[in-house]
Amino acid sequence: MTYNINDMGYYGEFGGAYIPEMLYPNxxxxxxxxxxxxxxxxxxxxxxxxxxxYVGRPTPLYxxxxxxxxxxTKIYLKREDLCHTGAHKINNTIGQILMAKRxxxxxxxxxxxxxxxxxxxxxxxxxxxxxxIVYMGAIDIRxxxxxVARMKMLGARVIPATxxxxxxxxxxxxxxxxxxxxxxxTHYIIGSVVGPHPYPDMVARFQSVISQExxxxxxxxxxxxTPNYVVACVGGGSNAAGAYYEYLDNxxxxxIAVEAAGKGIxxxxxxxxxxLGKIGIIHGSKTLLMQTSDGQITEPYSISAGLDYPxxxxxxxxxxxxxxxxxxxxxxxxxxxxxxxxxELEGIIPAIETSHALAIFKQRSFKKEDVVVVNLSGRGDKDxxxxxxxxxxK
Amino acid sequence: xxxxxxxxxQDKKILSIYFTAGFPSVHDTVPILKALEDNGVxxxxxxxxxxxxxxxxxxxxxxSTQALQNGMTTAVLFEQxxxxxxxISVPLILMGYFNPVLQYGxxxxxxxxxxxxxxxxxxxxLPLAExxxxxxxxxxxxxxxxxxxxxxxxxxxxxxxxxxxxxxFIYMVSSAATTGSTQGFGDMHTHxxxxxxxxxxxxPQIVGFGINNAQTFSAAIEHTSxxxxxxxxxxxxxxxxxxxxxxxxxxxRKI
Numbered sequence: 001m002t003y004n005i006n007d008m009g010y011y012g013e014f015g016g017a018y019i020p021e022m023l024y025p026n027x028x029x030x031x032x033x034x035x036x037x038x039x040x041x042x043x044x045x046x047x048x049x050x051x052x053x054y055v056g057r058p059t060p061l062y063x064x065x066x067x068x069x070x071x072x073t074k075i076y077l078k079r080e081d082l083c084h085t086g087a088h089k090i091n092n093t094i095g096q097i098l099m100a101k102r103x104x105x106x107x108x109x110x111x112x113x114x115x116x117x118x119x120x121x122x123x124x125x126x127x128x129x130x131x132x133i134v135y136m137g138a139i140d141i142r143x144x145x146x147x148v149a150r151m152k153m154l155g156a157r158v159i160p161a162t163x164x165x166x167x168x169x170x171x172x173x174x175x176x177x178x179x180x181x182x183x184x185x186t187h188y189i190i191g192s193v194v195g196p197h198p199y200p201d202m203v204a205r206f207q208s209v210i211s212q213e214x215x216x217x218x219x220x221x222x223x224x225x226t227p228n229y230v231v232a233c234v235g236g237g238s239n240a241a242g243a244y245y246e247y248l249d250n251x252x253x254x255x256i257a258v259e260a261a262g263k264g265i266x267x268x269x270x271x272x273x274x275x276l277g278k279i280g281i282i283h284g285s286k287t288l289l290m291q292t293s294d295g296q297i298t299e300p301y302s303i304s305a306g307l308d309y310p311x312x313x314x315x316x317x318x319x320x321x322x323x324x325x326x327x328x329x330x331x332x333x334x335x336x337x338x339x340x341x342x343x344e345l346e347g348i349i350p351a352i353e354t355s356h357a358l359a360i361f362k363q364r365s366f367k368k369e370d371v372v373v374v375n376l377s378g379r380g381d382k383d384x385x386x387x388x389x390x391x392x393x394k
Numbered sequence: 395x396x397x398x399x400x401x402x403x404q405d406k407k408i409l410s411i412y413f414t415a416g417f418p419s420v421h422d423t424v425p426i427l428k429a430l431e432d433n434g435v436x437x438x439x440x441x442x443x444x445x446x447x448x449x450x451x452x453x454x455x456x457x458s459t460q461a462l463q464n465g466m467t468t469a470v471l472f473e474q475x476x477x478x479x480x481x482i483s484v485p486l487i488l489m490g491y492f493n494p495v496l497q498y499g500x501x502x503x504x505x506x507x508x509x510x511x512x513x514x515x516x517x518x519x520l521p522l523a524e525x526x527x528x529x530x531x532x533x534x535x536x537x538x539x540x541x542x543x544x545x546x547x548x549x550x551x552x553x554x555x556x557x558x559x560x561x562x563f564i565y566m567v568s569s570a571a572t573t574g575s576t577q578g579f580g581d582m583h584t585h586x587x588x589x590x591x592x593x594x595x596x597x598p599q600i601v602g603f604g605i606n607n608a609q610t611f612s613a614a615i616e617h618t619s620x621x622x623x624x625x626x627x628x629x630x631x632x633x634x635x636x637x638x639x640x641x642x643x644x645x646x647r648k649i
Contacts, residue, residue: 018492020449020518021543022567024552163455164445176448183547183570281493281519282446294467295494296445 003248003324009197012322014314017196019284022180029103031198037102038205050094051209054127055084061217061373066345073366076227077348077376078214080239087351087378088207088239089120093189095206097124100187107131107186111175113140113168114305115147116378117191122156132156135174137167144305147382165299168309172283192236193313196284200313207242214373215246222371229254229366232375233357235271235307237316239377254326257316258357260302261329271300272329273312274320282311288320303332303386304352334359336390339380351378352386397485397513398539398562401436402598408620409611409646410437410600411627412489414457416466418631423474429639431484439516439622442468442490449518451574453625457632468498472506479511487541489516500529504536514539514562522559541565546586550593557595564597566590566618568604574625575604579613587617611646
């Protein structure tokens with residue numbers, strides 16, 4: 001029994017590649033080659049070196065003493081917020097740009113919601129001298145102006161998605177349409193563990209460096225590789241996939257996935273896919289997604305732009321359906337308070353996405369001797385305006 | 395024999411029209427079908443609107459969004475089509491994305507299609523492998539033909555695989571593009587149509603994507619069994635309404 005992907009590209013009943021024939025050659029080329037490319041020593045060497053010298057890895061595993069005292073357990077923070085560009089997203093874009101080079105692609109497209117993945121993609125395209133086009137919902141472009149500016153500064157072209165609800169899912173549709181129209185020279189850098197096989201697996205492998213480091217760092221600090229729990233927020237689920245990866249099949253380690261409840265599960269303004277979603281197909285993957293009874297995909301809501309995706313990666317759908325993962329929903333208010341609390345107790349301002357993961361300690365208690373690793377997926381600089389408005393700190 | 399197969403036996407190039415159910419207004423489905431049949435269209439694809447139609451260009455996307463706002467759903471469409479075979483005899487194909495079908499229930503969907511007299515289905519995001527492994531037996535049980543797409547990038551080996559799994563016809567996507575491109579057909583397209591024609595496949599080919607007038611229609615049917623017009627027809631409905639259908643259809647056939 002494994003909770004990782006099987007030979008057919010499925011996690012349990014979730015995953016697969018539900019793509020139009022127009023995308024088949026692109027996706028098939030990637031599927032048939034990604035493992036071999038990943039395992040090439042020259043790829044491993046280049047990837048490892050860039051993660052070390054450009055991204056700044058390994059990121060610290062920090063024992064949060066005051067936060068731990070407050071909640072009477074041992075809480076470690078995996079500091080992905082200290083990565084170049086401010087979040088874990090760059091682990092994946094570094095991996096994918098090296099993949100694209102080996103597939104002889106010259107043009108990069110990406111989707112972005114909050115803009116973090118767009119910035120991480122624009123960054124690696126600048127690094128490698130590749131053309132970069134980022135699709136972003138027209139509404140998100142207005143909401144996330146600083147990240148749009150960063151992408152432009154890095155030389156990327158930001159194209160507004162004006163179809164449908166004009167947010168992340170529509171930006172993803174537009175990126176897929178671009179790929180249909182440019183099947184030969186273009187690689188699509190998907191930003192999360194979503195999309196058709198092999199994307200969920202490929203992105204999870206690039207992010208797995210997070211849990212590889214956790215193992216080693218815990219061994220140094222606690223004399224063992226395994227924590228009792230790993231906690232991560234889940235939108236599409238890439239930071240969680242990376243933090244869980246090495247522990248997927250070790251059932252001694254509790255995997256806690258934290259979703260955005262928005263204004264509350266029953267308010268109609270939520271992004272808690274495990275609670276509100278049903279099995280269906282989104283962006284080429286069979287997974288849990290929020291939809292109407294007629295099968296139309298609905299627009300989720302969260303105060304955090306990085307968590308308002310209507311689906312969840314197929315790995316997480318399987319962790320939920322199999323009971324391997326423990327899923328918790330956190331409201332906007334709970335997340336905002338947790339973000340402020342960490343800022344004041346530890347001097348670390350987390351991204352609002354990450355604040356959702358930090359908020360579980362008010363909902364759920366742990367034993368005093370438990371070792372709980374929280375993946376601190378991103379820093380809060382991009383969210384300062386939202387925090388300041390919320391707490392009226394002007 | 396299925397109506398699609400029957401129609402393709404006739405020695406006449408097929409003109410097939412796609413429209414989005416529920417557009418321009420929710421009650422237009424049956425009037426559009428009647429106008430198309432009365433004006434000599436050979437086959438019709440009825441589009442099930444979807445919130446996230448990722449193989450479609452702006453025209454069909456916009457019509458889907460409008461149709462959903464108008465209240466179109468799978469259940470509403472089936473209700474409208476109940477008894478349609480008393481008046482309409484052209485082959486009817488439902489075309490859409492697979493998620494709404496999953497929610498309706500694949501078996502219930504196929505059964506309803508059979509009851510109504512739907513002859514085939516096209517789901518661009520249900521690929522060959524997933525269909526064969528999970529759903530083929532259900533479609534077969536209700537006599538529904540599942541039509542597959544090929545594109546200029548599809549390898550000969552895969553075209554043969556798709557041909558072997560197909561019944562009715564193969565939907566030939568004219569170029570690497572979403573629906574609604576209006577660039578006309580050049581040597582590249584002709585070469586592709588001819589290349590596939592020379593493969594002597596079991597199933598006839600019908601071309602879709604990028605056919606918007608008499609010129610592109612006649613270029614498309616030169617080496618194939620017919621062609622499908624979608625976005626150009628949607629634009630017509632949007633600009634001129636259902637009354638403009640007779641003139642449009644005759645303009646396509648005029649060459």
